[in-house]
Amino acid sequence: MNWTDERVEKLKRLWAEGLSASQIAAxxxxxxxxxxIGKVHRLNLPGRAKSGGGTAPARTPKRPAPAPRPSGFAARIPTRANARPAGGAMLKEEGQTDVVEAVRAVTSSNVVIPISRRLGLTELTERTCKWPIGDPMSDEFHFCGCESLDSSPYCSYHAKLAYQPVSERRKAER
Structure with missing residues (x-):
C-alpha cells in the first residue's frame, strides 16, 4: 500500500477530527x-487526550549521539533524578557520577609480541594467525599471519589474548 499525498492529507484530517486509528483504517x-499508527508517528502528528487529562506530546526527536572521547578520559555524566517517597510528597534528588574508563593491560615478562606478516584475507591458510589488525574499512587492514598453533586460528601471542582463563576474567570484572 502506497501513501499518496491525498491519503496522507485524509489521514491528517481524520486524525485531527479525533477518529481512532481503526476508524481511519476503515x-x-x-x-x-x-x-x-505507524504513519501518524512518522508524521509526528500530535497525540490524543488521555483519560487522566492533558494531551500526549508529539514524539520528540532523538538526541544526537555524544562525540567519542579518547580512552582514559574521565567524564561527568548527570544521572537521572531519583525519586524517593517522603511522607505524602516525592522528593527529587539530582546527582552526578564520575565515570572513568580504565584499561588494564596484563603484562608478562616473558611475552614476545610477534611482528605481523600483514596478510590479506585471501592469503590466509590453516597454519596462519587470523587475528585482525586495524580498521576493516581502511586500506591498512590486515591479519597477523604468523604461524598458528595446531588447534587454534591464532598464533601463541594472540591465543593468549583471545582465550583468558575464567579466574582472570572474573578478577577483571571486579
Whole structure:
C-alpha cells in the first residue's frame, strides 16, 4: 500500500477530527490500524487526550549521539533524578557520577609480541594467525599471519589474548 499525498492529507484530517486509528483504517481502506499508527508517528502528528487529562506530546526527536572521547578520559555524566517517597510528597534528588574508563593491560615478562606478516584475507591458510589488525574499512587492514598453533586460528601471542582463563576474567570484572 502506497501513501499518496491525498491519503496522507485524509489521514491528517481524520486524525485531527479525533477518529481512532481503526476508524481511519476503515475509511482509508486497504490499510491496517497498525499502518495508520505507524504513519501518524512518522508524521509526528500530535497525540490524543488521555483519560487522566492533558494531551500526549508529539514524539520528540532523538538526541544526537555524544562525540567519542579518547580512552582514559574521565567524564561527568548527570544521572537521572531519583525519586524517593517522603511522607505524602516525592522528593527529587539530582546527582552526578564520575565515570572513568580504565584499561588494564596484563603484562608478562616473558611475552614476545610477534611482528605481523600483514596478510590479506585471501592469503590466509590453516597454519596462519587470523587475528585482525586495524580498521576493516581502511586500506591498512590486515591479519597477523604468523604461524598458528595446531588447534587454534591464532598464533601463541594472540591465543593468549583471545582465550583468558575464567579466574582472570572474573578478577577483571571486579
Amino acid at each position: 475509511q482509508l481502506g486497504g490499510v491496517s490500524r497498525n499502518a495508520v
